Amino acid sequence: MSAPLRLGIAGLGTVGIGVVKIIQKHADLVSVRCGRPVTITAVSARDRTRNRDADLSEFAWEADAVSLAQRDDVDLFVELIGGDAGVAKDSIEAALRAGKDVVTANKALLALHGQELAELAEAEGRVIRFEAAVAGGIPVIKALTESLAGNGINRVMGVMNGTCNYILTRMESAGLPYETVFEEARQLGYLEADPTLDVGGIDAGHKLAILAAIAFGTRVNFDAVEIEGIVRVSIDDIHRAEDMGYRIKLLGVAQMTARGLEQRMSPCLVPADSPLGQLNGGTNMVVIEGDSAGQIVLRGAGAGEGPTASAVMSDVIEIARGTRLPTFGRPAASLAAAQPARTAVPAAYYMRMELQDKPGALAKVAAVLGDSGISIDRMRQYGHASRDGVPVLVVTHKTTPEAIDHAIAALPRTGVLTGDPVELRIEEV
Numbered sequence: 001m002s003a004p005l006r007l008g009i010a011g012l013g014t015v016g017i018g019v020v021k022i023i024q025k026h027a028d029l030v031s032v033r034c035g036r037p038v039t040i041t042a043v044s045a046r047d048r049t050r051n052r053d054a055d056l057s058e059f060a061w062e063a064d065a066v067s068l069a070q071r072d073d074v075d076l077f078v079e080l081i082g083g084d085a086g087v088a089k090d091s092i093e094a095a096l097r098a099g100k101d102v103v104t105a106n107k108a109l110l111a112l113h114g115q116e117l118a119e120l121a122e123a124e125g126r127v128i129r130f131e132a133a134v135a136g137g138i139p140v141i142k143a144l145t146e147s148l149a150g151n152g153i154n155r156v157m158g159v160m161n162g163t164c165n166y167i168l169t170r171m172e173s174a175g176l177p178y179e180t181v182f183e184e185a186r187q188l189g190y191l192e193a194d195p196t197l198d199v200g201g202i203d204a205g206h207k208l209a210i211l212a213a214i215a216f217g218t219r220v221n222f223d224a225v226e227i228e229g230i231v232r233v234s235i236d237d238i239h240r241a242e243d244m245g246y247r248i249k250l251l252g253v254a255q256m257t258a259r260g261l262e263q264r265m266s267p268c269l270v271p272a273d274s275p276l277g278q279l280n281g282g283t284n285m286v287v288i289e290g291d292s293a294g295q296i297v298l299r300g301a302g303a304g305e306g307p308t309a310s311a312v313m314s315d316v317i318e319i320a321r322g323t324r325l326p327t328f329g330r331p332a333a334s335l336a337a338a339q340p341a342r343t344a345v346p347a348a349y350y351m352r353m354e355l356q357d358k359p360g361a362l363a364k365v366a367a368v369l370g371d372s373g374i375s376i377d378r379m380r381q382y383g384h385a386s387r388d389g390v391p392v393l394v395v396t397h398k399t400t401p402e403a404i405d406h407a408i409a410a411l412p413r414t415g416v417l418t419g420d421p422v423e424l425r426i427e428e429v
């Protein structure tokens, strides 16, 4: 049997402790599968006195993660601190410069600094692996970089933030407003320390940017992701969408078009009977469309100690076995700076508005849609559900985002709306 692979683990929170537990529980299994033992030499966190629900007594303690990353008795540096800068970035860079490979779960760091880290890793002859950074326990990075490496990728999409999916599906099943369920999610400990990362779509946007870079061979470009979170999704829209056969998801979509790379993370309607439509609670789903493989659907836990540590371990084992892949699946210098493209692919749209109940109101709305070049597929008027007006729903035929923007701007000028119109894209899945 070969020499052990010696780990230094920085960050002993949810994920870090999960990794320690797997290594302790499955030492023999991992050793056999790798052809060499995987051991932990040293660990680091902020507070040495904290009770961590794991026996750390055999490991050296480093107060400074950068020092841990540079230790001679560490072969592989595992960064599980988090954050898009500061000690996470400093320690990874220090590890690479000290000749160590790196495993991380840090999606924010990779989304913002992935290209420079990939270049540094290659310059130093080291590898960075990050299976846990996207969709937790789902093996989506390996699916893209390895299993589907023989495919041109047409589209990658998915639900990649479990907290948002929990909030949306709980609103629907319990009939509760966003604010109430948001508070529940906070009580349950589902939200990131900065909840905007979840409900603002930023965390999921980080993940989409990473997947897009691998799928399309482009430099990771988080700034080009069009992001809208779930804050404006109302219980009304959830119920009306359900009536029309849809469910609302915070959906990420990345695809290469003639105009450039589209990356968007936004609330969308998907058919209720589709795999994405049936995704409940905190579960994640990633859908990859390859030109040979067709559509691949991956579903599983996107967060939590066990699933995320499992993904980290898959990277550790890959490195222990001697597999060495470039960070984004191809040499960093060959990653192209893609032209960012605003969403242009036509789609059907859902529109909801509240109208004054008077003759000609509906005709004025239909006229605006017609003038905007929008063809109506289905329209439904409800009874007097609200004091303020009559709810009217429209599902359009395929149209462009520009046409929808035009209509949304023009509708209030009809003088027959009692509130702001709402529009949501219906994604073909």
Ligand SMILES: NC(=O)C1=CN([C@@H]2O[C@H](COP(=O)(O)OP(=O)(O)OC[C@H]3O[C@@H](n4cnc5c(N)ncnc54)[C@H](OP(=O)(O)O)[C@@H]3O)[C@@H](O)[C@H]2O)C=CC1
Pocket: 010, 011, 012, 013, 014, 015, 016, 044, 045, 046, 047, 048, 050, 063, 064, 065, 080, 081, 082, 083, 087, 105, 106, 107, 108, 132, 133, 136, 302, 303, 304, 305, 308
């Ligand atoms: N939790 C999850 O389900 C998922 C997490 N991830 C990613 O995994 C990473 C870790 O997340 P998670 O385990 O949840 O985070 P936690 O907040 O639970 O743990 C963070 C750990 O980092 C330690 N830490 C903070 N600052 C320093 C520092 N300056 N030096 C050394 N250690 C430090 C903390 O120390 P102390 O304990 O002493 O405070 C803590 O042990 C993040 O990048 C996250 O985005 C990815 C997918 C899912």
Ligand SMILES: N[C@@H](CCO)C(=O)O
Pocket: 135, 136, 160, 161, 162, 163, 164, 190, 191, 192, 198, 203, 302, 303, 304
């Ligand atoms: N906040 C993230 C954690 C996993 O990345 C989520 O809810 O999916």
